[in-house]
Amino acid sequence: MDPVFVYGTLKRGQVNHHWLRGAAFLGRRRLGGACLYDLGPYPMAVPGDGLIHGELFAVDGPGLLRLDGLEDVPLLYQRHRRPLADGTLAWTYLGQAPQVAGRALVPFADWGSTPVFLSEPIAHQDPPLTVLAADRRTGVVQHLTPAELRRWERQGLQSLQVSGPGGENFLALAPTAP
Template sequence: MLLRYLREAIADTPRVAVYGTLKQGFNNAYWLKSATLLGSDITPVLTLYDIGPYPGAKWQPSKGVTIEVYRINVDHLAQLDRLEDYRIDAPSEGEYVRQQITTCFGLAWVYLYNPSVVGKPAIYEGGWRMPNSSNVQQRR
């Protein structure tokens, strides 16, 4: 069941857009080392929030936040779902929900932050900057 679901998701949208620790040069970039980087894009439909050791995105207008778009396969998607605590059977219960976003490379999956961002600093333009690497959690 899970494998069939992932295969259908990849057949429909074989790309992922990332905006935080999965981007090149950040601590979790190795999760996408075997994926193909298609390039960067700027999206005005997301606002990033500084959660601390990683960012979270919400569907909120911005001046344009920077994303990287990768071509991925079923294995990548399964690993990213685990990393981002995306729960296929109960998306609203995970830390992130996976949805589609339009990029200059076509539709891509993006992980949106589920919890409240009240009191978290918003990033309306550009990108998230990783805090001191000594306090970065590897799970994100």
């Protein structure tokens, strides 16, 4: 089994997740050294100075070859083995800078959800990630769908820089009221 980091339509709840049927979900992870761009129906990660959020799966050999077909390797994407923020080596699919020229970055580098800083964890399908906010508050980040995020819209939301357990820094939303 090979670890495969996915960040777009292969994530749980997304349109191509069925391609990972039978693959074991290993949790949320972060990939440094890449930026995530919005190409409309799907995102594309390219090498860069960013940090993107995604999910890790254990995929068998035939499953990896099926993913190569879906990702149109080597024409659209190239499969690379890259270290994740936690040190795990994983396969991921990357495009090249000319393919994303003029495209917008995916907000908060998280396709289909948003990292949200909370003082306490909420009941959620994913375990919370303990982080330190730039203002020195300790809390957790949980990745919320747009529907889940509506819970905090009335309180207002602001961007907040946080540091993860591996020292990686990224932006999250945070409710402005307790």
